[in-house]
Amino acid sequence: MSQDLSLQKFGLIKRDTPRAINLDPLQTGGLLTPEAREALLEWGDGYSVCDYCGGMLDQIKTPPIFDFVHKALPAFIGMDHSRVTNGARESKFAIMHAMTSPGDWIVMDGNAHYSSIVAAQRARINVKLVPKTPAPDYKITPEAYTAAIEEVKQQSGKPPALALLTYPDGSYGNLADAKGITKVAHDFGVPIIINGAYAVGRMPFNGKDLGADFVAGSGHKSMAASGPVGVLGVNEQYASKVLQKSPTHKNKEIEFLGCTARGATIMTMIASFPSVVERTKPENWEKEVSDARWFSGQMEALGMKQLGDKPHNHDLMFFEGSVFYDISQKTDRYFLYRELKEKSIHGIKPGLTKNFKLSTLGVGREKLGFVVDTMKDIIKKYSG
């Protein structure tokens, strides 16, 4: 490489984000537990989990990856089989790629994460989006799935090869009627993926109870794991397709290219797992939902409007912040970010004021109260 390449900017880089309070929807569920932080150092070296590998990641007995992947995880997500992948999007692509042929159709909710659409594009299949109801609800209904599937049938002569539901979606934190929607899909003979990237690891979740044929979950988004790492769930009916082994390398699964999360990522997921199981217990999740609703009410009292499900059922919420937008017109669009940073509150994207989302997961009532007070002070300061 050229002699003059400046290397000084690389090496150890410190993270400068103040984050005494973190409301970033991408981050609240991925904050590591103390156990996971220790696991990082213990298993950080490349290929550390492979000390005793006999050729299949999921079969490793020491550390107990086999028990995690084949016993604990399927029970946790309520599916027949599971695998650990490099992320929810990688889980979705693996399922789509295994289950479809180029030119097939997939029907997915209009609130789907962009990575579901890009995964379908990578699998070279066509996407039909199920429309959401108008603002402010943005709901996804079983009836809309019926209509979308009918449309694909008319257009292509057969039902779509797959369906996908985002549960909850990552914009509004809406929890759709998953049972109703999976029933619609099954009535048409269409297998359905539940993308639970914001559900698995945050809230009580059982794929089979919801009617899922496949589940995608995210370790770094919702399971207090160091990413990229995710989970894939599949029921027996489709297991042989999704978990197909190489014809030449009998112990290597094709869709996972042999193996996936081969290092600290899976070990942090395992390290945090007992805490994650604990936080998804109904009584703990109910507290989170109650905090979210309380926070939503406080924000609305300050003049903001929470869109999506109301009362809300998830920690991820979308707000219309007209009051902040009005201030930004008089000052600049970064004032809110700056003021919150001053108080070490992270999570609303720099520059956003009119519409923003945030997550209250694990923040707790006291810190949420501090956020509300800070917002109040900001409004007061700029309304003088």
Place this chain on the structure above:
Amino acid sequence: MSQDLSLQKFGLIKRDTPRAINLDPLQTGGLLTPEAREALLEWGDGYSVCDYCGGMLDQIKTPPIFDFVHKALPAFIGMDHSRVTNGARESKFAIMHAMTSPGDWIVMDGNAHYSSIVAAQRARINVKLVPKTPAPDYKITPEAYTAAIEEVKQQSGKPPALALLTYPDGSYGNLADAKGITKVAHDFGVPIIINGAYAVGRMPFNGKDLGADFVAGSGHKSMAASGPVGVLGVNEQYASKVLQKSPTHKNKEIEFLGCTARGATIMTMIASFPSVVERTKPENWEKEVSDARWFSGQMEALGMKQLGDKPHNHDLMFFEGSVFYDISQKTDRYFLYRELKEKSIHGIKPGLTKNFKLSTLGVGREKLGFVVDTMKDIIKKYSG
């Protein structure tokens, strides 16, 4: 999940492998630098690098991912463009998937890593293996590539869509005549991938100098990074295909599903990068090669036989250990593993005696001498 699920076996798990001396070919190049160990803790939380993300991982300015991906890394691997991926195998699949259609052919060396073959199977393309020369050399020659490409032409009516060379291979550590082989591929109009999973980050490497159209490298195998993480290199000619953006999400690259190594994995790669650049300087690599050759000579003096390139040009070596195999027939096949473990020497797979591989990268002459002395003592102990 069921009440009786035993969670005690999860949580923080300690790594019990003694590894004062590590000879594991999978692991020697992936041992973290002190900077990378600090980076793990600094960036371990899920989605930590996304604090200031505007929608594209490779465009993030803080931390300096943009400068790394678009300036330092392409210069380091000697290619026009680079991306950070979830591993070398994921790089290979992305290239194969973008560059081929199902039913196409790929020609690859008979020493190829299994993941190259599985990646081709995932891309639903046919694999023609280029035969290696017989034992003990196992060489891959340009002439053999010519013959294999000719065969594909005869069989399918056109040249293969892609070729791949493993440089060096992961069994023998052989460095084939890459320039000669890429020239053969280009003479047939076939673009070629160099799988440098054991080269990039260990030794001087320049993809363009070798004639590569694409490069795959491994962070956890050879760049002192916490995996799964890898690099992909592509030259201008094929960049628009491999780096194609989503038609609906203009800033998301399809083959990477939007983004890849979104956390501690890329930050440990960046943290170790200055050290990795240093160790790949010719004078430092020459010392590694000299250590490997010295070690090979010592092992042969003990009655073992090193297969592959001789004199050897890489730290990864394959040995025929007949002397150990003979002992195992009188005792049990785990004696070697047990005895080495006793001296905190890790890296020869449990149960192997007749054939095994190891890597001397970064171990140093003193510790290698200790390994040789230990081997000598073991032979003496069991030959009494």
